[in-house]
Amino acid sequence: MVFIITLIFGPLLSFSQSLDQNLSFYIQQMNLRPLSSPPPKREALYQLGLRLFYDRQLSGNENISCHSCHSLTGFSGDTLPLAVGEGAEGLASLRTQSAGMLIPRHTPPLYNLGLEGIKNFFWDGRVSFHLQGGWQTPEDGLNGPNPELKSMAQTLDSLLAAQALFPMASPEEMLGKGSKLTRLEAWENIMTRLLNGRLGASYRRFFKEAFPNTENFNIAHAANAIAELERHHFLGNNTLWDIYLQGKKTILSDRMKRGAVIFLSKGSCTNCHSGDHFSSFGFQNIGIPQIGPGLKNQDDLGRMEVTQAETHKYRFRVSPLRNIGLTAPYMHSGVFKNMWEVIDHYNHPMRSLHHFKWDENHVSYNEPLILDQRPETMSERTKNLASNLPRNLNLQVEEKIDLYCFLMVALTDLRNQKDLFTKGVLDEITDCSPRI
Numbered sequence: 092m093v094f095i096i097t098l099i100f101g102p103l104l105s106f107s108q109s110l111d112q113n114l115s116f117y118i119q120q121m122n123l124r125p126l127s128s129p130p131p132k133r134e135a136l137y138q139l140g141l142r143l144f145y146d147r148q149l150s151g152n153e154n155i156s157c158h159s160c161h162s163l164t165g166f167s168g169d170t171l172p173l174a175v176g177e178g179a180e181g182l183a184s185l186r187t188q189s190a191g192m193l194i195p196r197h198t199p200p201l202y203n204l205g206l207e208g209i210k211n212f213f214w215d216g217r218v219s220f221h222l223q224g225g226w227q228t229p230e231d232g233l234n235g236p237n238p239e240l241k242s243m244a245q246t247l248d249s250l251l252a253a254q255a256l257f258p259m260a261s262p263e264e265m266l267g268k269g270s271k272l273t274r275l276e277a278w279e280n281i282m283t284r285l286l287n288g289r290l291g292a293s294y295r296r297f298f299k300e301a302f303p304n305t306e307n308f309n310i311a312h313a314a315n316a317i318a319e320l321e322r323h324h325f326l327g328n329n330t331l332w333d334i335y336l337q338g339k340k341t342i343l344s345d346r347m348k349r350g351a352v353i354f355l356s357k358g359s360c361t362n363c364h365s366g367d368h369f370s371s372f373g374f375q376n377i378g379i380p381q382i383g384p385g386l387k388n389q390d391d392l393g394r395m396e397v398t399q400a401e402t403h404k405y406r407f408r409v410s411p412l413r414n415i416g417l418t419a420p421y422m423h424s425g426v427f428k429n430m431w432e433v434i435d436h437y438n439h440p441m442r443s444l445h446h447f448k449w450d451e452n453h454v455s456y457n458e459p460l461i462l463d464q465r466p467e468t469m470s471e472r473t474k475n476l477a478s479n480l481p482r483n484l485n486l487q488v489e490e491k492i493d494l495y496c497f498l499m500v501a502l503t504d505l506r507n508q509k510d511l512f513t514k515g516v517l518d519e520i521t522d523c524s525p526r527i
């Protein structure tokens with residue numbers, strides 16, 4: 092009897108175990124570790140951040156907050172291909188352009204951005220650490236080891252806080268279309284509204300509690316509070332993958348393990364999605380179709396917009412991938428509706444770029460989102476394609492499903508597993524139910 096059971100289940104067990112052995116080889120080779128946790132929550136700072144993140148007073152016309160685009164129902168995004176700015180209405184699937192302007196890029200998710208290992212922000216990385224120390228941002232006065240706006244720059248407690256300054260000073264996003272204010276003026280106006288406006292008394296108390304040793308508050312104090320909120324509010328560091336890395340080998344199904352092996356080997360995903368966050372935080376051109384207004388001339392040059400270097404044309408930041416199952420659509424232009432489309436793209440990037448089909452009319456927008464198919468830009472995009480991007484992965488149907496299950500389920504936080512079903516992105520047919 093025992094013999095028969097071993098005969099039947101033995102190969103199964105050893106199959107799963109050999110998957111684990113295979114995986115642990117790659118995990119060791121790439122030195123992959125579970126994500127860290129954020130430092131302990133500073134409660135008063137967090138409470139201030141919570142108010143600011145939802146407060147429309149941060150915008151010039153008091154009609155949009157951070158949460159309008161990075162909403163909870165949208166899992167820290169807006170569920171749209173391209174964002175829509177001040178004057179737009181609604182949240183997540185109910186968000187419509189209304190009187191808002193099209194923003195050239197997709198709203199990225201905010202998960203884990205306050206954890207160790209994050210090196211830059213925005214699709215083109217324009218907020219990062221300065222090579223000589225200090226910050227590197229679109230505002231020269233804040234940059235480098237001896238910044239002109241010294242008290243502001245010195246108050247900022249993290250790169251995440253530095254990032255938070257910029258949506259508020261962007262005319263299309265929050266400041267107000269056509270506004271001629273400088274960034275500094277915009278930031279000063281916001282602080283005046285907060286501290287002396289209709290909620291002034293309560294804000295003065297919250298700021299005082301968050302910064303007991305400070306008399307004069309500037310926008311960097313507000314930014315630190317927003318960063319503290321983001322750090323603790325948008326966490327996806329307890330995914331099945333993280334738990335697997337901690338040693339609980341049964342948390343992943345065999346399908347997810349096979350998907351992980353594809354991600355780490357045949358798929359070459361870790362050529363770019365390397366390290367604990369699954370991002371090198373470098374910039375690559377992976378041939379993503381371009382839609383909408385773009386930054387200029389209906390195009391988006393990506394990293395080249397920041398560095399002006401021709402070799403950076405069409406390169407975008409390699410995205411971190413935790414909780415990616417919750418945050419469709421994907422890429423800087425939001426062109427891929429779901430993970431199947433992402434996988435099909437990587438399977439054969441050239442074919443995907445050149446045969447991309449796009450419905451210009453989307454219920455959320457007043458204007459069509461035109462797909463760029465100009466021969467000159469298409470050939471540039473193809474010519475500059477990353478050399479470490481495989482041209483033909485030749486993934487079989489079963490391999491695509493394995494990879495899908497790894498990305499969608501194994502990389503989703505335990506706290507959000509049920510959301511994959513309520514969102515309707517997973518069903519029984521796909522058969523990647525986790526084993527919890």
Ligand code: HEC
Pocket residue numbers: 149155156157158159160161174175176177194196197198199200201204211212213214215254255256258259263264265317
């Ligand atoms: C109009 C919609 C909108 C609003 C309002 C908005 N954002 Fe964003 N956010 C975006 C878009 C679009 C991007 C990407 C822009 C780019 O890369 O050029 C972005 C990028 C970010 C990023 C970078 C994420 C990463 O991984 O690189 C962070 C962090 C962020 N926003 C936080 C905030 C905060 C904090 C606020 C409020 C002060 C805010 N956003 C307001 C749409 C919005």
Ligand code: HEC
Pocket residue numbers: 199200214354358359360361362363364374375376377379406407408409410412415418420421422423424433437477479480481498
């Ligand atoms: C050559 C570098 C490179 C390789 C190889 C690569 N990626 Fe990417 N990945 C990127 C870049 C760059 C982006 C952002 C591109 C953009 O938005 O234009 C991205 C974006 C993504 C996104 C969307 C993230 C979001 O929030 O929208 C997913 C999902 C993804 N990659 C998964 C994979 C998988 C799975 C593989 C392996 C099959 C892979 N990547 C291989 C560089 C790479």
